[in-house]
Structure formats: C-alpha cells, structure tokens
Amino acid sequence: MAKKPDRLQTIIIEHVEPELDAGRYPIKREVGDRLDVSADIFKEGHDLLGAVLRYQAVDESTWHEAPMHHVDNDRWAGSVVLTRNIRYRYTIGAYVRGFETWCEELRKKHGVLPDLTSELLEGEAQVRAMLERATGADREALESWLAQWSGAPDQEARIAVALDEQWLPLVHRNEERWAWTLYARELEVVVDRVRARYSTWYEMFPRSQSPDPNRSGTFKDCEARLSYVRDMGFDVLYFPPIHPIGKTNRKGRNNSLRASPTDPGSPYAIGNEHGGFDAIDPSLGTFDDFDRLVKAANAVGIEIALDFAINASPDHPYVKTHPTWFKHRPDGTIKYAENPPKKYEDIYALDFYSPDWPEIWDEMKRIILFWVGHGVKIFRVDNPHTKPVPFWEWLIREVQDLHPDVIFLSEAFTRPKMMRVLAKAGFSQSYTYFTWRNFKQELTDYLIELTQSEMREYFRPNFFTNTPDILPEILQQGGRPAFKFRVILAGTLSPSYGIYSSYELCENRAVPGTEEYLDSEKYEIKHWDWDRPGNIRDYITRLNAIRRDNPALQELTNLRFYQADNDHILFYGKSTEDRTNNLLIAVNLDPFEAHEATLHIPIHELGIREDETYQLHELLTDTRHLVTGGTYHLRLNPQEEPAAIFLVRRWTRREQNFDYFF
C-alpha cells in the first residue's frame, strides 16, 4: 500500500538541469564559472510561487540561497558563481508567496466585488503572523504597517495600505515559506581549478633529454629543457612513467621480445629491485632531483604531470609482497597482461577481482598521495578502461576530497560509452577520438557532440595531436602541412590540447601499415635535434600565444560552426560570453592542395550591422583585412598557411566619443 507523506510537499519540482543520470554523477565546472540551474516548478491552483537555488560547498554545514525566477511555461532559472576549488552540492526549494498571492486576489476583486472586508481581514491575519516571527526593526516596521492598516479611514484606504509595495521586502524577510518543498535530490558539481579546462600539454620522455648522445637523460637534463617548453607556451609537462623498469621479459627496440643488455625497456613495465610505483628509476636521478625539477618547473609556470600506469613488471615488489593481488593460474603461474592473441610479456596486471581488492584500492590511493606529496597535481592515467569503473570513482573522490586541485586525465581509447562513464565517474579530462577525426563532417559531428550534448556537463576533452602510441595516418601522409593544421585544430577546437615531443619536428616515420612510430621512443632512448630543419616550433609558439591572449579559446562550449562553401575548409568561431573577444577560424583540411571558400561571417551573432565595415585580424600572420557585410572570400594553401585565426575587431570610436562633440 502507498504511504501518506509525513509532511505535505505539494510543489512539483522536476526536470532539473543540469543533472546527470538523476544525480548519480556530479557535473563539472571550473572556479569562477557561473552555474545556471533550471527546473520545472509548479503547483495546483493559482498560488504565486517563489523558488531558490540552494548550494553549499561540501565543507559547509549551512545552505546559501540564490533567487530563481520564472522564465516561461513553468520553467524557472537561477544561478550562482562558483568561487572555490571544491565540490559543491546544489538543489532547489520552492514555496508559496502567501502574502503576494493574497495581494493578487485582492487586486482582481477590487472594483469588481463591493465588499472586501473579509478579504482584508485575511491579509491582516497574515501580517500578524509575520509579526509573531519578526524581531528588532522588522518587528517595529510590521507594527507600524498594522497601525496604518487599522487607522485607515475606509476600505479604499485600507486596500492602498495593504497593496503598497514598499512593504514587500519586509514580507519576504518575515513571512513563513508556505508549502515549502525541496527537490528530491541534492546534486553535486565538482569545481576544478581552471587548468582542468584550459591546459597546454607537452609530453616527453625524461630519459631522452640528454644533450650527450652517449648517456641517457636525467631530471637535471629535464630542468635544462624547461625554458624550451615554456618558450613554446606549454604549461603542463607530462612524463611517461619514471619508475624502475622490469628486467624479466624486457622489450627490445621496436617492441621486440628480445632486449639487448643495453636496451632500457618500456617504462610501462614498472618495478624492479629498486622499487615500484613509488620509486624513481635510478638512472633518472634522485627524489631530490625530482623535487628540484618540480620546483623549477613551477617557477616558470609549468606543472609536471606524471603517468599513472597500473602495470607491474614480473619484478615489481608487489609480486613477492602481495602475491594475492595477481591472478594465479591453476599451474601456479601469474597471467601476463594480454589482449588475446596479443600478450604483454613484460607486464602483470593487478587482479582487481582479487578477494583482497580493498587492499589494492588503498595502495593505489597511497601511491597517488605519495606523488602529490612530491608536488605532482596532474596525473595522466594509463588505460583506465581496463580497471573497474567504481575503483576510479572511489579513488578520484578520495584524492580530491583531500586535494581538490588534483587533475586526472583519462587515457581511454575505447568504445564511446566507456569513455563517457569514466568522465562521469570523475576523470577531469579525457583523451578523445580527435586523433582519428580528419574531415569536415566527422570533425563537425564529433565537436557538436562534445560541446552541445550532455557530455558538455562532465567530459572535458584534451585533444592530443599524437602520442608515443599513435602517429596518425594524416600526419604520416600529410607531412608538415598536416602537422601545422592539426595542431591548429587541436588548439582552437579544444581549450586543452597536447603534443608528444617530436611533433614540433614533424617526425612522421611509422612502422609500415601501423600507427606506431618507427624506432618508438617507448623502447629506446632518443636524442632529438630540436633545431631540425622544417620544425614548426615558432608556429606552435604563435598558436599558444594566441590561446593565452584570447580567452574565447580557453573555453569549450562556446564553439560554433559556420558555413564555408567548400568541403575541405572547416570554419568555426569562439566568443566570450560578454562578446569582448571574438575569434573566427578557418582550416584547410586537405594537406595536399590549396582550397578556397566563401566564409559566411556570423555578423548578426557578432552584433555587426549589414553595412558595417569591420576588421578581420589574422593572428598567425599578423595581417589585417577590412570587410563589409557577411561574406569573406579566403584561399588557404597548405604549403603556405593552411589555417587562419581571425580576431574580429570592430571600429568602436565615433565622433560622439570625442569630448568636443557636444
């Protein structure tokens, strides 16, 4: 049988937005964002309603309130600016504005029904009820109101006193919120620091940073390379695993099964007699070296990001200290990580279905906190889609409850729903399919999904142009022009993007028929010539400066696609909400041939009149063009400039701005 409610909550509050899966997962925002919340709010009958957005940071015990207002068709909206890097709760409360409901009724009857004595008594009773709750000055004010009320010479005068709007603030402060109803759920928003949304990543292997081709690189060498990274405009420097590397079944060059004695092995096969996930490969240096590097990086505005790869080599200390954390077969052997028929003979996977899984969870949390203790606040997580989703949800929340400024990047290249649920479960940023989206329709479709579907509430893309595992076909075949326009796409479509080092050198030699780099850095130490001819360091530097100077490029959901009448030319724009920074970007997606198109400039969105002359300031080449009206013809030659980033500049000075005009 149904139960009667304990208390009548008769206002319907439903279809709250944003809300993910009925509040199962939090949405995400960044510090300084305005959170807009809307809902259907209504009640039987004709009472006037009020509604408030209620919110609190999770370390607060009381709720704050922001007013909500009726928009249309029983839809209400309100907002709050999120000022702290912490998790907030939010929900909605609604109530009947009793006194104003009465005023409305009185207004409708006034002049229609002659005798309103009984109505006026009802209103007076409401004011008396307020008086009972009021204190101090409000109490005096209510008394004076009632005195005017009873002192009024006739019904007309009494009505005037009752309906005088000057009393409404007093009413709002003192009246009982009648039929007070709370939304059924408390929702959550994770408020990250801005870098969770806007970040520029450079990935490099520390062991390849030696200026001396006869020895491997160290953290000290990395320190010397910081100015290179900073000067290009990157603010996150990400290292693949820096831990001791296993010796058993160590991989040789180009992923061969036999390593020579001098091969360093894959850094993803973690652990040997020097330690595991919480140790440093001795050839890279000491903890002191690492700590000094972190400090030096921070001093020039760069954060060090570490890889979190839960891969144990057969030599990892856990194999001996915690044998139950691995899956043993009936013959006593431990299973290698595998994706049949592929085997990773240098890696044991931890068994997350071990009866001792709670110990594994705790240990992984300890490892993350260990590195946080060494100043690392950004983790790129390797293959999260091969570990249980509830583990990540727990781990990220545990860490962020202590350190809300920690950022986790999900390296999941897998089916779409798994990628999404990892983001919902807590990952701050996510790798994407950008790597394989090359042409106009597929880029448009994917970006609309990322920026306009529900994903916008929780999935922050990080567009990597390449990774040590992925040298995309378009770069292999398109060469330098492709390297140029792909980095422009990455850096202007998404506020977070990254390159794996050697991208700036347009390195594009692959193992034939694959997307693997030839002589992959995963299995050998490289000594790159950073000044190699044909490099695009200056080009990337320019892009990153444009991103830094133009706040519109630091946002995701402001992306809009516009019409360019050529299937090879992608045309899109980003503006800040206040319209003070407006960018239009055109990219020739064909690395082989020049294309031209008429761009349809969204002058109405930009507030430009049909007959107005404005300036398109191309920022990569620093050239300026005067345009009148809504079309602009453009030719993009991949051998010269495959992309254009226009800052829209209006002429705002008029004769009226001149002091002597008047």
Next chain:
Amino acid sequence: MAKKPDRLQTIIIEHVEPELDAGRYPIKREVGDRLDVSADIFKEGHDLLGAVLRYQAVDESTWHEAPMHHVDNDRWAGSVVLTRNIRYRYTIGAYVRGFETWCEELRKKHGVLPDLTSELLEGEAQVRAMLERATGADREALESWLAQWSGAPDQEARIAVALDEQWLPLVHRNEERWAWTLYARELEVVVDRVRARYSTWYEMFPRSQSPDPNRSGTFKDCEARLSYVRDMGFDVLYFPPIHPIGKTNRKGRNNSLRASPTDPGSPYAIGNEHGGFDAIDPSLGTFDDFDRLVKAANAVGIEIALDFAINASPDHPYVKTHPTWFKHRPDGTIKYAENPPKKYEDIYALDFYSPDWPEIWDEMKRIILFWVGHGVKIFRVDNPHTKPVPFWEWLIREVQDLHPDVIFLSEAFTRPKMMRVLAKAGFSQSYTYFTWRNFKQELTDYLIELTQSEMREYFRPNFFTNTPDILPEILQQGGRPAFKFRVILAGTLSPSYGIYSSYELCENRAVPGTEEYLDSEKYEIKHWDWDRPGNIRDYITRLNAIRRDNPALQELTNLRFYQADNDHILFYGKSTEDRTNNLLIAVNLDPFEAHEATLHIPIHELGIREDETYQLHELLTDTRHLVTGGTYHLRLNPQEEPAAIFLVRRWTRREQNFDYFF
C-alpha cells in the same frame, strides 16, 4: 570521504528505457502488451557479458527473468509480455559469461600460441566449479564432460571438447554469474486493463433522460436508454455527479445567481440534507435502481463511469460534521471556491491544507471504494489540477492496489506540465488540448507530442469532442460538417474518445462570445429529441464499428502522419505491429469548402511494391478503389464526406496458391 562499496558491482547499467524521471513515476501499459526494455550495459576489459530483464508482479516475491541481447554500441534489449492487470516491477541484471569469455580467449590463441596447457587448466577449473554447484542430471553431464576432457589424447582434442557448443546450456544453468551487477533502481509499470487505452465514451445527464417532458429523468429512464448508447457503439456511459444538490446559493438557468424554486441546480454543487458524495439525489432513484442500472449496462457491454468532483455545497454534511476540512476566514465564514474575480457561490472547496488533511485523504478513498462497491470501476475526476498532486498519487495507488481494474480519467484543462504530472502521478487517462486543435500543423504537432515523446509512456489521451463546459468554436461555426470530421479525428487519432450527448444531434447553440452551451444542461433538465433531423447517429455508429473491427485504431503510439499536398487535408495512418491491419485516414479540416489533394501512400512501410496494384477500401461509405503505386488523388467535400478511412487490402492470392499449379 567516499566509501568503498560492500560488494564489487563493476558492470555499468545505465540509460534504461523506459524509465520516467529516474523511476520516480511508473510507466503504463495494458494487459497483453509486450514491454520492451533497453539499456547501456558494459564493463571494463573484454569479458563477454550476459544480461537479463528481471520482472515481478507486485504480489510476487521472486523475480522472473527474460534474456536481453546486445543490439549495437553497448545497447542491450529484452522484453516481457505483461499478462496481468496489476503493477509490475522491473529492473536489469548483468554478469560476465565466464566460461564463454574463456572459450573466446582460447579461440583467439588457438593456432597462434603453441602451448595452451595453462589456458586449458583454467577452463577445466571453471567446469569443476560448476560441478560443485550442480545437482542431478546436470551433475552427471558435467562429470562426463570432464571425463572426455581428461581422456582427450592431445591438446587439439582437448580444445575440441572444451569448445563444443553442445555444453553451453549446461554452462548457463550451472555457472556462477560472475561480477553480477543489478541496476540501481527497481522501476514500475502499471498494467491496466485494455479499456484504459481503448474506450468509447458517451456522457449524459441522468436527469435529462426522461421521455416525459413533465418530469425529470431517473436511473430507470437511463436503463431504457442503454440500447441507444450500445447501438451507437459506446462502451463507457459517463454521468456527471448523481449526488444530492445543494440548495444554498443554487444556480439558476444559464448560470444565473438566482434559482427559481423549480431549478434543479448544478450537479457539481454536491450535498444537502439527503447526503453528500456517497449519496444519490432522491429524484434519480435509489441505490437499488442504481445497482440495477449498472448490471443492465454491464450486460450489454457498457460500463457506467461516475464523476468524482470534490465540491461541497454549503449544505454538504461535511460542513457540520467536519468543519476543520474547510477554510474559515477570520470573520468565521467559509470561503467559496473561486478563481478571482469569479466565484462559485454554490460550492465550498475542501481545504487540502487543513491540519486534518490526512482525514480528508482517507475519506476521499472511502468514497471511491464505496462506489467501487456499487460496481463502478471508472471515475472521471473533476478539476484534479486544483488539488495537491501527492493526494492523487496516493489515492489512485491505494485504490488500484485493492482494485487494479479501476480507471481514473483526469479532467485537467490547464498548463501542459501540470497535465503531464497528473498522468505521471497515476491518472489512467487524461483530457487533452484536442478540443482546441483544429488545423493541420497544430494537430500534427500535438499528436506527435502525444504519441512519440516521452508522454507515450504514461499519458493516455481521451479525445472528447465536446463537454457540457465546452462547445468548441469549430463546432459552433462549422456546423454538421464539423461535427462529422471532428468525431472522425477524435475516434481515429486516439484509441479513447468521447462525446457529450447532443453531439450526435449537432447541437451547437452557444452563449455568444463563449464556448458555453446556450441553456446549458448543467443548470437545467433537458428533453432532447434523439431523432432530430440532421443528426449523425448513423455516422458515429459507423465510426465506432470501424474502431471495433480494426485493431490498429485501438492503439495510440502507432500513429504516423503522411504527406498530403493540401494544407487543409490531414493524412495519417495506423497499423498493427504485425501489419495485418493497415488503415489510412484523410480528413478535410475545412468545414466550409471542398479540398483535394494527392495523398502519398507509404507503400514502402506497407510492404507494397512500386508496380503493385492494391485496394483502398473506404470504410465509411463502403466503396473500393484500385491503386497502383505511391500516390492517390482524393477530393473531400464537407457537405458530403469530409473524411475517408481506407483499409489497405493487398491481393495475396496468386496462381501458386492454386493446388494444381505444381
């Protein structure tokens, strides 16, 4: 801090459909329906998954299971036929098919890796685990499988034994469902009897059914009118309130404030010294008369529906017995029902915010159950949107828990979200905006919303052509042609529809400038001439026979609109899921002029070849047309036939069906 889960449930089950507001409200179906359920189901890694739809009637303690299958992109689907008129729960369970995951791995490695000894041991261990759980014949079968396994002469033979699919049913019966995960919510579906979806209503005032113009009608007179109602094809006969009518402030003819001594008053002002909601107006007869009428109606396939109007006249017994159920003003008077500045001086509204509201709820339940005791299973509820929604949710559930066959029709003409939430809260059927949707685009938009949006899961429209309160403008102005096509629209667009008596007489005299009937039956006793010239009884009879003979018209969500190249001609169709009954309907929405259009027949949906000749059998006029191809030209003259209902008939007999052909 986050808590670790008590048990690892690592399979993600999300985006279950159908699901209303995260399970806050039940969906609705009817007995015999197949419930299709789908969800995103996936897990980390590469394990093969299984999933089941779990369901139980609320009076059952164990769950039934129906298999779900993978559709595409991690979407799974399953279904169950709902056979009982009761509320069901449903949810989803998913698990890893451990043995088949192992088989898959073995298949991938077979021929690639030479030594699979360790793999085969793993599989054998799984079979041994099954053996531990198995009993009886399964136990023996598993033992014989293991014997074959160990008796196999070599690895190849052992692999063949392991992968032999004949063992899979045995595996499915005995293997542990590994990583068993339940969806977070149990959802509900209210399974009503079919009449909740498919019903044909006739509304009449019992007091107007007297054949003698000198006295008011009685239940006995109603009994005599049953054959008239049945012959036209109606199966629900709905009476406005039959209770004693108040005398204080009784309304006179045409809603005048002064009643003459002979005026009967509005039946919506309920209660006098003869009783209230659970009494019968003595002028209509006795409970014996009523019970006899109910039985006589049932005997000819008609159900009596009563009005449930929570309006107390100032003379209702509650006013004395339960004064706290009414809102008293400071001067001691009770407030009339009002919609300022309109007042209903003959009605007191019950105060659902009285501190004694739980008593009111219980009493309303008692009233409904009282009438259920007198054989009434259908209630048309007056103005539900002026009472708290939680009250209806509780009341309907309480009643249906005892009597799942009770149907509630919501008479809410109000804003769209309130209409929807009343349906979600439990109303079986709902009045709609059909009354005011006249033209092609607005009819199409509204019907698409009703049949294709989420509303299809919970909102069952009942298209009334008119009510005692509403004589729509189109009928006032369009006359007999409008009466004809509006009833065709009502009866073919919606499986439930109704007319208020006198519709068949094309009665269309209104109070000028309003949608009120002139000399409204609400305030006086009428003596209609049911054989009045120009009546459309035969036309409605034909429509209802067509509805009865064609199951496609007894469904809602099968409605599809098709192209007719004339803005005044609406063209749509309905088919049964098995395509054995296919109807196409064309209606001229202009009551004044003839229009013609080319209809684009959906031959591909109907499975008709481009060159095939088929028959359109027009059912209102019983005329037949041969058509070849996808277009058909039609002219509809409102003075003759404003609408056409085509049954699509294919020629299925071929020479091959003839015995001697071969």
